[in-house]
Amino acid sequence: MRIVITFGTFDVFHIGHLSILNRARSLGDRLIVGVSSDKLSFSKKGRAPIYPQQARLDIVAGLxxxxxxxxxxxxxxxKEYIRQFxxxxxxxGxxxxxxxxxxxDICQVLYLPRTPSISTTSIIEVVRSI
Structure with missing residues (x-):
C-alpha cells in the first residue's frame, strides 16, 4: 500500500485545494492530510484563518x-508526521x-504545480473589497 501525505491550511476552501488533493490522492492508495492549526496558520501567513481549525479539519475530512x-x-x-503515518x-505545492x-531520505518528495490564478489570499482580498 502506497501512502501519500500532504499539508496545508485549507482556509476558504477553493478549487485549487481540491485539485492538489485529488492529484495527491492519485499518487497512492491512501491520502493523509495535515491541516495547519490556527496558531501555525497565523505564524505562516501573518493573519488568523477565516475558518477555525475544526471547521477546516471537517471540510477536508469530508472529501x-x-x-x-x-x-x-x-x-x-x-518528519515525525511522515513516520507516524x-x-x-x-x-x-x-x-x-x-x-x-x-x-x-525517508520518503519521496514531490512538489505539484498550484492551480493558476487562484489563491486564498486573492479570494479574501476580493471579498474585502466588495
Whole structure:
C-alpha cells in the first residue's frame, strides 16, 4: 500500500485545494492530510484563518479523496508526521519548492504545480473589497 501525505491550511476552501488533493490522492492508495492549526496558520501567513481549525479539519475530512486528517502543529514536525503515518510520498505545492527536500531520505518528495490564478489570499482580498 502506497501512502501519500500532504499539508496545508485549507482556509476558504477553493478549487485549487481540491485539485492538489485529488492529484495527491492519485499518487497512492491512501491520502493523509495535515491541516495547519490556527496558531501555525497565523505564524505562516501573518493573519488568523477565516475558518477555525475544526471547521477546516471537517471540510477536508469530508472529501472523498481524503482518507484521514490530523492537526499539524509545527512545520518542523513534518518528519515525525511522515513516520507516524508511514507515508511513502510527501506532496506539497510548488510554492514550497525545495523546502522539504531534506525529507527525501525517508520518503519521496514531490512538489505539484498550484492551480493558476487562484489563491486564498486573492479570494479574501476580493471579498474585502466588495
Amino acid at each position: 472523498k479523496c481524503v482518507d484521514d486528517v490530523f492537526l499539524e502543529e509545527s512545520l518542523e514536525m513534518k 508511514y507515508a511513502d510520498v510527501l506532496v506539497m 510548488d510554492d514550497w519548492g525545495g523546502r522539504f527536500d531534506g525529507l527525501s
